[in-house]
Amino acid sequence: MGAEHAKLRRERWAIGVVAVLVAALTFFEAHLAAVGGAVTFSSNIVIFALINLNVIFVVLLIFLVTRNVFKILLDRRRNLLGAKLRSRLVLIFICFSLIPTMLLFIAATNITTTSIKSWIGGRVGQALTGAIDIARERLEEEARALSPAAESAAAGLLGTVDPASFPRVLESSRSLAPAGTALLFFEKDAEVARDGEVPPAVRAEVLTRIKAVNGDGDAKGTLIGDEFAAAWRRTPGGVIVVAVRSLPPAEAARIREITKAYDEYHQVRLLDDPIRASYVGILILITLLIVFAASWMGIYLARQITVPVQLLAEGTEEVARGNLDVSLDYRSRDEFGTLVASFNRMTADLKAMKGNLEETNASLTRTYDELRRRTAFIETILDSISTGVIVIDRHGRIAMINKVAERLLRIHTDGAVGRMYREVLREEHYEAIRSLYREAGEAAGGQVERQVELVVGETRIAFRVSLTALRDDAGEYMGLVAAFDDLSQTMRLQRVLAWREVARRIAHDIRNPLTPIQLSTERMQRKYAAVHAEDPVFAECTEAILSEVNTLKHLVDEFTRFARMPVLRVEEGDLPVEIRTVVETYRTSHPGIHWEFRQEGPPRLWFDPVQIRRAVTNLLDNAAAALGERGSVTVTCTHDESAGRARIDVADDGPGIPLGDRGRLFEPYFSRREGGTGLGLAIVSAIANDHGGTVRMRDNTPRGTVFEMEFPAHPPAMEKTGSMAPVIDDGGREI
Amino acid sequence: MPLGVEVRVLIAFFTLTLLGLPPGSSLAGPPVPGISEISGTIRGGEARVRFTLRNAFTPEMVEALKSGIEISFKITVEVERVYRRWFNRPMGQVRYTRSVRYDALSRVYRLHRDDGDELLADVLAALDRMTRFEVVVPVTGGVEKGKPYRARVRARLDKVGLSEPLRSIFFFSSLWDVETDWARGNLQAP
Numbered sequence: 001m002g003a004e005h006a007k008l009r010r011e012r013w014a015i016g017v018v019a020v021l022v023a024a025l026t027f028f029e030a031h032l033a034a035v036g037g038a039v040t041f042s043s044n045i046v047i048f049a050l051i052n053l054n055v056i057f058v059v060l061l062i063f064l065v066t067r068n069v070f071k072i073l074l075d076r077r078r079n080l081l082g083a084k085l086r087s088r089l090v091l092i093f094i095c096f097s098l099i100p101t102m103l104l105f106i107a108a109t110n111i112t113t114t115s116i117k118s119w120i121g122g123r124v125g126q127a128l129t130g131a132i133d134i135a136r137e138r139l140e141e142e143a144r145a146l147s148p149a150a151e152s153a154a155a156g157l158l159g160t161v162d163p164a165s166f167p168r169v170l171e172s173s174r175s176l177a178p179a180g181t182a183l184l185f186f187e188k189d190a191e192v193a194r195d196g197e198v199p200p201a202v203r204a205e206v207l208t209r210i211k212a213v214n215g216d217g218d219a220k221g222t223l224i225g226d227e228f229a230a231a232w233r234r235t236p237g238g239v240i241v242v243a244v245r246s247l248p249p250a251e252a253a254r255i256r257e258i259t260k261a262y263d264e265y266h267q268v269r270l271l272d273d274p275i276r277a278s279y280v281g282i283l284i285l286i287t288l289l290i291v292f293a294a295s296w297m298g299i300y301l302a303r304q305i306t307v308p309v310q311l312l313a314e315g316t317e318e319v320a321r322g323n324l325d326v327s328l329d330y331r332s333r334d335e336f337g338t339l340v341a342s343f344n345r346m347t348a349d350l351k352a353m354k355g356n357l358e359e360t361n362a363s364l365t366r367t368y369d370e371l372r373r374r375t376a377f378i379e380t381i382l383d384s385i386s387t388g389v390i391v392i393d394r395h396g397r398i399a400m401i402n403k404v405a406e407r408l409l410r411i412h413t414d415g416a417v418g419r420m421y422r423e424v425l426r427e428e429h430y431e432a433i434r435s436l437y438r439e440a441g442e443a444a445g446g447q448v449e450r451q452v453e454l455v456v457g458e459t460r461i462a463f464r465v466s467l468t469a470l471r472d473d474a475g476e477y478m479g480l481v482a483a484f485d486d487l488s489q490t491m492r493l494q495r496v497l498a499w500r501e502v503a504r505r506i507a508h509d510i511r512n513p514l515t516p517i518q519l520s521t522e523r524m525q526r527k528y529a530a531v532h533a534e535d536p537v538f539a540e541c542t543e544a545i546l547s548e549v550n551t552l553k554h555l556v557d558e559f560t561r562f563a564r565m566p567v568l569r570v571e572e573g574d575l576p577v578e579i580r581t582v583v584e585t586y587r588t589s590h591p592g593i594h595w596e597f598r599q600e601g602p603p604r605l606w607f608d609p610v611q612i613r614r615a616v617t618n619l620l621d622n623a624a625a626a627l628g629e630r631g632s633v634t635v636t637c638t639h640d641e642s643a644g645r646a647r648i649d650v651a652d653d654g655p656g657i658p659l660g661d662r663g664r665l666f667e668p669y670f671s672r673r674e675g676g677t678g679l680g681l682a683i684v685s686a687i688a689n690d691h692g693g694t695v696r697m698r699d700n701t702p703r704g705t706v707f708e709m710e711f712p713a714h715p716p717a718m719e720k721t722g723s724m725a726p727v728i729d730d731g732g733r734e735i
Numbered sequence: 736m737p738l739g740v741e742v743r744v745l746i747a748f749f750t751l752t753l754l755g756l757p758p759g760s761s762l763a764g765p766p767v768p769g770i771s772e773i774s775g776t777i778r779g780g781e782a783r784v785r786f787t788l789r790n791a792f793t794p795e796m797v798e799a800l801k802s803g804i805e806i807s808f809k810i811t812v813e814v815e816r817v818y819r820r821w822f823n824r825p826m827g828q829v830r831y832t833r834s835v836r837y838d839a840l841s842r843v844y845r846l847h848r849d850d851g852d853e854l855l856a857d858v859l860a861a862l863d864r865m866t867r868f869e870v871v872v873p874v875t876g877g878v879e880k881g882k883p884y885r886a887r888v889r890a891r892l893d894k895v896g897l898s899e900p901l902r903s904i905f906f907f908s909s910l911w912d913v914e915t916d917w918a919r920g921n922l923q924a925p
Contacts (some may be wrong), residue, residue, distance in 0.1 A: 049908040132840060135840060212843075259838075267901055270802045271897075
């Protein structure tokens with residue numbers, strides 16, 4: 001862009017300098033020509049050099065202007081920015097200069113032609129011819145006036161050629177000659193005598209004339225020149241006598257002027273056409289110079305306008321493309337210069353603003369990333385905790401919800417965020433939160449915590465719901481956080497722990513008197529059996545006592561086993577092999593039931609094989625009891641590698657479990673089976689809990705029940721110690 | 736590769752210039768001026784060369800002469816010894832000017848030669864004197880009897896004496912351009 005601008009500037013300078021040089025050289029050459037033919041040879045060389053130089057400059061000027069016009073036309077064809085405006089301006093300038101110039105040219109040509117014609121075709125020619133005729137007659141009359149003197153001198157020389165007589169003859173003839181007349185005697189083209197003074201030029205001219213008349217054979221005559229008049233006579237002796245009189249200088253000058261004007265007239269008349277052509281040529285040259293100068297001026301002015309406009313357009317395009325390093329190189333004191341300077345300032349300001357924006361954006365991005373990281377961290381925390389959390393903003397829209405809440409409340413979190421929590425939650429859940437919200441509004445600190453039973457799916461689950469109103473530093477309400485803790489597992493565990501304590505005390509309190517009772521009864525049988533041999537009541541009563549004691553002992557043993565769950569002995573093992581062993585046992589003992597075992601590739605895991613076999617045994621025992629003689633049981637062992645959890649499903653196609661019993665299903669001593677202790681599923685739940693997992697029940701499709709037991713494949717505590725950390729009750733005792 | 740703007744402008748410029756030039760000499764024009772009838776002798780220290788200038792005066796030039804315009808011819812005469820198998824040897828050269836002008840006052844044609852002026856009564860006599868030449872050329876070196884000698888002659892219009900105002904008008908142009916080729920003629924040696 002800068003190079004192009006510099007090139008244009010150089011061209012403008014070149015055109016200007018060439019135009020000035022052409023004008024100066026033309027003036028100088030015209031001045032030299034006007035000096036006339038008196039210039040020397042060296043001056044001629046200079047003149048011709050100047051002429052050639054001038055021609056070169058004219059050609060260069062025409063070339064430069066033509067080139068610029070041609071370039072403008074090409075730019076217009078290429079639809080370059082500003083080309084149309086530039087070509088229009090140049091065209092306007094050419095038209096505005098061409099019209100008056102052409103009018104002037106036509107007028108000047110006509111005036112020149114008319115002037116020349118009127119000069120050569122009018123009375124000027126007649127006047128000049130008349131003038132020269134008058135001058136000639138005047139000279140010839142003067143020459144005739146000299147004839148008597150010449151006649152007298154010739155008569156004096158008649159018959160003699162003695163040079164000694166020449167002075168006498170001249171002296172005698174002088175009286176007949178007018179004043180100022182000189183008498184000359186020529187013999188054989190040489191002056192032999194003279195009387196009176198004659199200018200050298202006149203004398204040379206007379207001599208030339210005498211030479212010319214010598215060959216003619218005439219005897220007398222007259223001679224005239226533009227500054228003399230003469231009469232001559234040839235004597236029989238061959239001497240030519242000439243009486244010559246020089247004209248006064250003023251008269252001679254007038255005659256020379258007349259002669260000169262006459263010659264010029266005839267030359268102009270002869271060279272009429274070339275003169276007119278020369279004038280027309282000069283006028284054409286001047287016209288072309290004016291047109292070219294106007295064209296150049298148009299180009300110059302157009303560039304003055306279009307160059308900054310084009311620069312601005314290109315700069316704007318660059319800015320639009322995002323390049324704010326644009327700085328237009330254009331300096332001028334006019335409005336365009338101010339405009340370009342303003343543009344440069346604007347781009348600089350934009351660049352600075354962009355820098356600030358980028359810096360701010362980077363800062364915001366960093367902040368956003370930090371927020372995202374924190375949010376992800378919070379979401380990770382929320383997803384990793386067992387508490388369901390729902391954050392609701394001041395407008396009642398859900399701002400955040402974790403997957404635990406989704407699982408606990410059976411809602412989908414994907415489309416929940418941003419929606420009103422009334423739309424997302426079930427009516428019962430919504431009412432519970434709303435009720436707690438009202439309580440929180442009245443509570444000190446805006447926090448309330450309640451245990452609430454909510455129906456989730458088909459199960460009523462106990463939740464501990466904690467509701468906290470969020471307020472900013474100014475105390476403005478921002479929303480609330482609802483935390484849901486599933487208490488069913490905890491309550492179940494508490495119940496298990498309570499039952500274990502009860503079982504331990506019962507076992508302790510009952511086992512102690514049972515042995516004395518059994519021993520005393522047996523002693524009574526041994527001692528008094530013979531006494532009461534005839535009385536069957538004694539025997540029946542003691543047998544009944546012993547039978548009940550055994551029953552109680554069996555019950556106490558069950559309680560003892562439940563109360564004293566052994567500490568887990570975790571080791572790496574093959575879970576499917578352990579489960580398959582149990583299934584095969586039941587396949588043998590219950591041939592009427594179809595037992596199926598499926599394995600979906602769990603790797604070797606860390607677990608307590610004894611406890612797991614016991615849990616599976618209890619589940620299969622329940623399934624067999626539910627099915628009776630016929631049915632099918634499918635045991636599936638799977639491993640969710642992404643979640644890192646192992647899962648054992650025991651599905652039967654039995655009658656299922658009534659809805660009302662499902663809430664207490666895993667509670668100890670709850671059983672609908674005749675003769676059941678109600679500890680089987682409680683033990684399964686305890687084992688699952690001991691492995692850090694859970695056990696759930698759901699309906700099988702199309703009928704029956706599915707028990708799902710899942711636990712971590714690699715519990716952290718196991719990995720380190722190889723055994724589960726002991727379960728600690730609220731009192732700090734190992735259970 | 737497309738031509739640049741400068742190249743295209745130059746091509747257009749010179750094409751238009753060539754188109755604007757007048758037709759060349761291929762077209763039929765006026766009779767060509769020349770030198771003829773070269774003859775002469777060489778003896779002693781000089782060569783006397785005679786020749787005739789043909790077609791030197793066009794009708795326009797004759798009219799110009801009658802109108803008082805001075806017409807001048809410059810003649811160049813060279814004499815050389817001719818060798819058949821070697822370069823010719825220059826022996827002498829003369830540049831000779833002859834002009835003629837009509838004197839309207841005295842109604843004579845004034846012929847100007849290097850050896851003096853001559854007055855002629857009519858234009859035919861003036862033209863005759865302007866086209867017939869006998870020029871003496873001083874030569875160097877001995878003249879051998881029976882050897883070939885040759886004169887080379889060329890003439891060109893020297894100047895056209897316009898009046899002062901017309902000189903300024905036609906300063907940049909030439910009214911007529913007359914120039915002959917070199918003509919050769921043998922000289923008689925003693």
